[in-house]
Amino acid sequence: MHTGRMWTIAILAAALFGALGVAQEKRPETVARPMTERARKQQENRLRKELNAGYTRWLEQDVPYIISDEERQTFNRLQNDEERERFIEQFWLRRDPTPDTIENEYREEHYRRIAYANEHFASGIPGWRTDRGRIYIAWGPPDQRDEHASGGRYERTPEEGGGSTATFPFEIWRYRHLDGIGEDINLEFLDRTMSGEYRLTTDPCEKDAREGSRRGSHPDGVDGRRHRADRFTNPNGTSCGTSLGGQTEK
Numbered sequence: 001m002h003t004g005r006m007w008t009i010a011i012l013a014a015a016l017f018g019a020l021g022v023a024q025e026k027r028p029e030t031v032a033r034p035m036t037e038r039a040r041k042q043q044e045n046r047l048r049k050e051l052n053a054g055y056t057r058w059l060e061q062d063v064p065y066i067i068s069d070e071e072r073q074t075f076n077r078l079q080n081d082e083e084r085e086r087f088i089e090q091f092w093l094r095r096d097p098t099p100d101t102i103e104n105e106y107r108e109e110h111y112r113r114i115a116y117a118n119e120h121f122a123s124g125i126p127g128w129r130t131d132r133g134r135i136y137i138a139w140g141p142p143d144q145r146d147e148h149a150s151g152g153r154y155e156r157t158p159e160e161g162g163g164s165t166a167t168f169p170f171e172i173w174r175y176r177h178l179d180g181i182g183e184d185i186n187l188e189f190l191d192r193t194m195s196g197e198y199r200l201t202t203d204p205c206e207k208d209a210r211e212g213s214r215r216g217s218h219p220d221g222v223d224g225r226r227h228r229a230d231r232f233t234n235p236n237g238t239s240c241g242t243s244l245g246g247q248t249e250k
Contacts, residue, residue, distance in 0.1 A: 123196035142173035
């Protein structure tokens with residue numbers, strides 16, 4: 001390339017960038033418009049709704065299984081966010097095993113349980129809303145967990161009448177002690193729909209795939225407060241039905 005042409009290109013480039021620079025210098029600054037009174041009120045209302053939704057979430061999703069009826073009634077009577085914040089702070093402080101330290105072990109363990117339930121027990125609905133999630137959040141992991149995720153052949157315990165049977169998927173959680181409930185607590189969860197949704201049942205015969213299909217389902221809540229014998233007996237006082245071997249249970 002000739003030297004003269006090189007100079008021409010350089011001059012054109014300089015002129016181009018110079019023009020851009022001039023244009024940028026002449027560009028007027030953007031000035032933010034002041035917020036109108038209407039826009040300000042709309043923003044405040046939106047923020048207030050977000051805060052209220054947060055308090056509703058805390059009450060209905062974070063602590064529904066550990067808050068007492070009296071505490072719930074008190075919270076619902078509070079008039080402003082400052083009172084609600086103070087209530088929540090005192091709620092956790094009353095349950096803190098080491099109030100003189102920065103950490104609140106009870107609160108940390110509670111939210112760990114919620115996270116575990118959501119990760120392991122979700123089945124079309126959030127894990128914290130399932131029967132297993134409720135029990136896990138309220139009472140923690142069982143001392144022993146007997147899982148039969150595929151169902152199939154199962155040897156009944158003597159309390160269940162003995163013999164073999166075919167079952168729906170089920171789990172048995174055993175707790176050595178539960179405060180306010182008692183000792184040696186067994187909770188049985190049954191997946192009758194084969195969908196991963198385990199429901200707490202009080203009837204050990206309900207997991208029998210053959211008997212269950214004839215008798216129907218009648219789960220009995222999730223509080224687990226019935227006596228141990230009630231969970232190992234049919235409603236009519238008998239044990240489970242005929243086993244695979246053909247023996248009639250009494």
